[in-house]
Amino acid sequence: MSLIELRSIVAGYGGAPILHGVDIAIDQSDIGVVVGPNGAGKSTTLKAVFGLLTVTAGSIVFDGADITNARSDRLVPMGLSYVPQEKNIFPTMSVEENLEMGAFIRRDDFSGSLASVYEMFPPLKEKRRQKAGELSGGQRQMVAIGRALMSRPRLLMLDEPSAGLSPRYVLEIFERIVAINKSGVGILMVEQNARQALQIASRGFVLAAGQNRFTGTGRELLDDPEVAKSFLGGAVPA
Amino acid sequence: MNEAIFFLNNAVVPGLVIGSIYALGAVGITLIYGILRFAHFAHGDLMTMGGFVSYLLAIGLAGIGVSTTFPVAYLILPVAIAITAVAALAIDRMFYAPLRARGVKPVTLLVASIGVTMMIQGLIRLFFGTGTYNFFEATPKVIHQIRLPIEGVTRPISFTQPQVVMVLVTVAVVIALHFFLTRSRFGKAMRAVSDNADLAQVSGINLRMVVRITWIIAGGLACLAGTMLALDVTLKPDLAFNIILPIFAAAIVGGVGQVYGAIAGGYLIGFAESLSVFNWAVLLRPFRDQLPDWLPTNLAIVPTEYKLTVAFVILVITLLVRPTGIFRGASL
Amino acid sequence: MIRRALILYALFFGLVLIVGWTMGAPFTARLLVETAAYALIALGLNIQWGYGGLFNFGILGLVMLGGFAVTAMAMPVSTAFWGSDGPWLIGRAIIAAGIGALLIIGAGRLDRIGFSRGWKRTFQVLAWIVAYIGFRTQIDPAVESIESSVRWIGGLGLPSWVGWIFGGVLAAGVAWLIGKVTLGLRSDYLAIATIGIAEIIRALIKNMEWLTRGTLTVSPVPWPVPLPQAYQADGISVTDSFVYARAGYLILVVAVLVAALLLVQRAYAGPWGRMMRAIRDNYIAAGAMGKDVRARQLQLFVLGSALIGIGGAMLTSFTQIYDPSGYQTIDHTFLIWVMVIVGGAGNNFGAVFGGMLIYLVWVMSEPVSQWLFTRLSDWFVSLGWAPIPEIASRALQMRVFVLGLVIVLALRYAPRGLIPEVTGRTRLDEKPTTKTESPDPA
Incomplete structure (x- = not known):
């Protein structure tokens, strides 16, 4: 059984639907990457999972439980976590407080999680008393991912984690994501940086106009000449 | 020296007292703005309502024969605060929550809160008429007088007991609020919601709970401020309607959404009012022989009858020159 | 929509007939004059808020300026x-x-x-x-x-209607100043700033005794039409003289109202109105298309304020007394807002209808609640309880509560008003343009 399964999702912001039947299924061991052109409904898919817009048809099943249109503050305790693309930190709160907010639903001692986040992102430990809004773009992204990990999720959803980052940080963030996945957290992420992201993906989904166009492992999609031509900007480099 | 004491009694003490009341009100306004993103115009009437709840409880207690050496209002204050907080929750549930659920603009909620203002005011006037009420019918107000043991000083430093209590309570509230917002789980959650409500929601923070806590704190502080104001002067149905604009001025001057800014703004407006109507000529009296005689006998910055406009002028200037307030940004 | 408006107006005049029948002709004539003046003020706010989306909560100050203008022009020279x-x-x-x-x-x-x-x-x-x-x-x-x-310095001894015009001019001039400095503010800040400015105007008028006579009040302000006393001198009975005189005044006020309504309606239906709606609904896009948004908004603010000033002037000369302490934020700012919200922002006929209906409700809720309280009190007595004390003063307060209730009910159940704007959306029903999560999702 998959960790999360989206079955023919139709969803939108109230007007005409943006998603016209999206299917996605990944396991806890997977890194699932959703790619596609602008306006394909990639971010919308993640928001639909997290209850941020209304799903009008289809269903979302997480670990055997139906979570279609569930409120987001119910999803976090179930083991889902979400990093929005923008505004994904609490700017006037300190780094440590940001992480604490990620652990809001936990009533147990979360100092262990805090330590492992600091271990994963050493710069954050140095700046843990600083306001998150004063950090650089890459460090903010670390805060955002760290915050999402504090609830000990089984599925981490990331909306364009590499957006706006310098190439050095892109690589670093992707490395961290692989490490998080190795520690047993399923990953479902949306990326513009399609070629790089698919290289770390175990499952890849190409969306276009709110529908699945191609599905396969990351490698399969990278090797598929049609995917390369239409969605990865030209032929596969030799 | 007598002149300095006169200044203390007539400018510093009133500024401190009214500043405390403005601060307590402005904190409520700023918390509501930070969490719910609208200017809660009915806050002044929440204060009046709190004052009347305290008054009813006080006469109720006196009615069953409880008599104390201090104003009974202090005794019933916690109960009154609880009642007002519940009333604030009920008002939100009945009038604001349905509009929020529809996703209306903040200014629609402002208009709705004006409707609530009028309903509360209408009800209070319906039951209490337009007269004034006094907490000190049974026990007279204690006036403290401190005489300085200095040669030639005839004038005592004087203030009333409620004034002392009010300033101390305000300080205690500010400290408690500080620890709540920086140390407690829900206090931090409130700051998180004020900072980024969407992210707070996806972090699993229960927004409804945060909204409820906000109303409980704002309602409780409103009751405290209203009762204190009633203890310092008298209780009138339009008590707080007249100070809602200075309170808004305090919140805006302090930077809307900034708790510490609201407190600073409250005292700033309070002192601005008391200092601008103070007759500064008094302080020049010891030098009167050296002064030219064309100097007028009244050197108040504005005439007393324009006292209320001081806050509005500060408000308008702040909005125009620095709309983000002294403490920039909109967050707790 | 037109049928709906006609039916609502017909219902209103039916209500007026009932009031006339129970309260008598002189009372009704007075009510109608004030109703028409308030309708003009509501029309002024509709131009500002319904057309421009400008949150003017300083109506009180403009109405007071209009009243002052009449006394300054029409009172005898000192x-x-x-x-x-x-x-x-x-x-x-x-x-x-x-x-x-x-x-x-x-x-x-x-x-x-x-x-x-x-x-x-x-x-x-x-x-x-x-x-x-x-x-x-x-x-x-x-x-x-x-x-x-x-x-005090007295007036200029000019006819009352000159005072009306000056009321419009004065309010427009002050509004130009206010608008110049505040119109850049965000909507809720604009609302608070205008309330503050209105309070400053009130404090000035109340305390500048040399200019306005302040709380000492100015009276009797002359009428532009013959007073009841003139009819009485011709041997007409006192009751009839009031009806005749007030009817004369009513004709003048209604003439101004209809003229304003037609002019504004005509302008709004044309290219100017389309531009104004475009600015209101998306001022960023309108600005990007080269429209001078601030200047247009200032235009609306000044125009609306002129009507509000004229309305205030007509009210003052009608009651013949100018008493600055008689002006309250509830009666002169919030009441007007209720009128426009209930009537239908963005629709002139809606705003005028709202003005008339709400003023009727406002005035009549006092006698109606007095009647209700008296019944209730009698019933209490029949149960052996104490009667309700001070019914008269309590009944007067009911209208404040009723008005507040009307606001929250209208916002919740009829945010577009009784006679809504024909095209587009109204200000209060609209979703915010930037998507933000509501703190408690439904």
């Missing part, structure tokens, strides 16, 4: 004042104010002759202080002298 040294003293104060204004303007331009921003700021603040002190040194003795000798 020979005592003009014979004293008052005019000279006031003239000096005006000159001082002028010099002060020049100083302030000059300091604001210092950067053009090479001063740094910091120095400019410093000089600006200094200029304000110097101007204020300079003005106070001139105005204080002038005020003292006038108030102790001739009380």
